[in-house]
Amino acid sequence: MFKRYSKTLGSALALSLMVGTAHAEVSADKAAALGKTLTPVGAEMAGNAAGTIPSWNGGLAKTDEFKNPFPEDKPKFVITGANYKEYAANLTDGQKAMFAKYPDTYKMPVYETRRTSAYPQFIYDDSKTNATKTKLLANGNGLENYEEGVPFPLPQNGVEAIWNHIVRYRGGSVSRVVAQATPQVNGDYTIVRFKDEFTFRNKLTDYKPDQDKNVLFYFKQDVISPARLAGNVLLVHETLDQVKEPRKAWVYNAGQRRVRRAPQVSYDGPGTASDGLRTSDNFDMYNGAPDRYDWKLEGKQEIYIPYNSYKLKDKKLKYADIVKPGHINQDLARYELHRVWKVTATLKEGKRHIYAKRVFYLDEDTWQASEIDHYDGRGELWRVAESHNVMYYNHQVPWYALETLYDLNSGRYLALGMDNEED
Template sequence: MKTNKSLMQTGAVFLLSLFAASVMAAVSPSEAAKLGSTLTPFGAEKAGNAEGTIPEWTGGIATNAASVDSRGFLGNPFAGEKPLFTITAQNVEQYKDKLTPGQQAMFKRYPDTYRIPVYTTHRSVNMPADVVEAAKTNALNTNMVQGGNGLEKFGVANAFPIPQNGLEVIWNHITRYRGGSVKRYVTQATPQTNGSYSLVYFDDEFVFPNKLKDYDASKPSNILFYFKQKVTAPSRLAGNVLLVHETLDQIKEPRMAWLYNAGQRRVRRAPQVSYDGPGTAADGLRTSDNLDMYNGAPDRYDWKLNGKKEIYISYNNYELDSPKLKYADIIKAGHINQDLTRYELHRVWHVTATLKAGERHIYAKRDFYIDEDTWQAAAIDHYDGRGNLWRVAEAHALYYFNKQVPWYSLEALYDLQSGRYLALGMKNEEKQSYDFGSVASSGDFTPAALRQAGVR
């Protein structure tokens, strides 16, 4: 009996050590030395693929790769290129090994209109020197805590440039570089099945604490970033403001959110702004954690790393972001105008999220496809409780070469069951493109500041 008890204790210690090893994520100096040599400074494979269809990363495109107009809209560095080929419902079988299940489902749902124009692959992305340095430091020091639901010793961006498991890949998406601070004026559409739609207009601010003008490095904070979103139209919603304090460790200190209702002139806590709570003015077509493709605490899912694969993802979408376009050019029945999109072959990390026993979420499973060069989610497939593919998310990536910031031109979330979708992030007809480097103070992101922000 003593022997059995001793063996059980030894086994328990061994299992605990394995769990600790999976949570403690920092890599060795020899592993970290791969960053900038065999790996890019952010953890992607520097080499191209064997077929030559994915090129070697050589530092991205230049910061003056194309023109930038007075409103900040970017010219297209690849304007002269034509599609290599176009995938349609008629030839999709030929390419399905390079497509996600969600993309294949879109061809079945919309066989006459959905298409994927495939262009030459460009590994266009680079990032500023401080982000490069932070990636090296994070690789050596950043750890997961609270069972993987928080971070410690994290700085700036890209928590785990050399990830060891699926959850670390997801944390890379959550903590990826987004310019430090940004103001943006964007629109959201939720078209009916016949293509008719109305727009919701947002003024967004997104700021990491170290970009605040009153930032104090001597006072460590659990805040990952501040987010403030004001609805400016239509009139029935205008003046409503959402404020979010996103935390690094959301189990120790959950996300804090407040809503200012312009009609009531009241500020209230908003615990529903998380997980599968309804998205702002989204007509039930997205959850709170669908924003930015995925956001928030990862504690309700088990995360499995399936490895890397090569797929066609939407990339370098300068034409889709053009101020020459009208929103009516983009929004069509069933899906956005795919003729305006650009897809390229890239390597992605494939991660599967499965809802934990006893946890609740409308999505029982999600399959993530994360671009290796930017750590942005490129596509996510969402499954319902019956195991059926329900919603397909596609991010149409854009690289702000003048600021060295990867982001999205547009996020689309397609509901295969209802035939409707949501498109968020369009700014083609707005007064300016993204304003990176905007100046703010911590006082701008307090509940007391919401009432003033919501004045119509």
């Protein structure tokens, strides 16, 4: 059931929700709500009327140690294939489809809602500055007057909201080793291990504003295993305006010992070692240029989304404990009721993509895409993406413990981001 928009956004927002690419910046009076009735990144600071969503009180404090801050929490209730229709008002169509396809095994343990999101102060400060300065360029395909933080904490249309996800803060420089699995219907799988390295443009890195002005981040991905794929490398220079200056990508093929430009690493080009189960723009739930879709901001809903998924980070787990036939081990998942922005992306006339429509559910506290439903050219629900959100409070970075993308037609799925068996 749709909830009313925050009063601080005013009637102007309601009138602009249908606008594809309205002017971006808002008035200083509206931006003044940030840090008062709205969080510094634009979420409603207050809880909901029912008391099932608490107020935001600053999120988790930064510490040097990273561990599950809620080890004693128990599920309040569990949504199953037998009772999910009772909770339909707070479920996405994709979640309902998962219950229908896997009625005996798919479940959602629902826990107390904890609003743990927290960012460094400079992200809060820059987000407030962005509210009155940052603009959309090229029909929404680039940003002007943007350096870091949330570009549109008071979004006026769908493309602004999706930009908040695309450029959200994920730290300065990141190095990680993660595993990916693409199980067969019977549960058989081979682990593919990647070493990912990112460097983002922000105050924590050596990025200089007068250099590579159109670069958002640099990304390198090395395939570590299995042996048949080991040594292949992907390098990406991600641009802010990918229509003016398309993403720069190169691949090194270890077997051929050759480096080649890789324009296919974008849009619906196949994802690395994904067995055809994800597109390039499925990585990080969604990435890249938004120019092939019309974006509509539908408003806010209260939805059960994966949140505070610290169980999935437990180093005592093996990958076999997580990867199961049909879907991941849902006993390890944690769902909470949160407010989300709903954004519908519809393929533009004359544009090509294997997904004709996508429906996004963006967590209001982090702007991360938490659920995305993908529809094929016939208008049928095809793939369901879920991100299991976690707050890396030791670095003040909200991100994912695990990304999953379920194919309702084949009964297979992709799980990316596991690091339980890595050093």
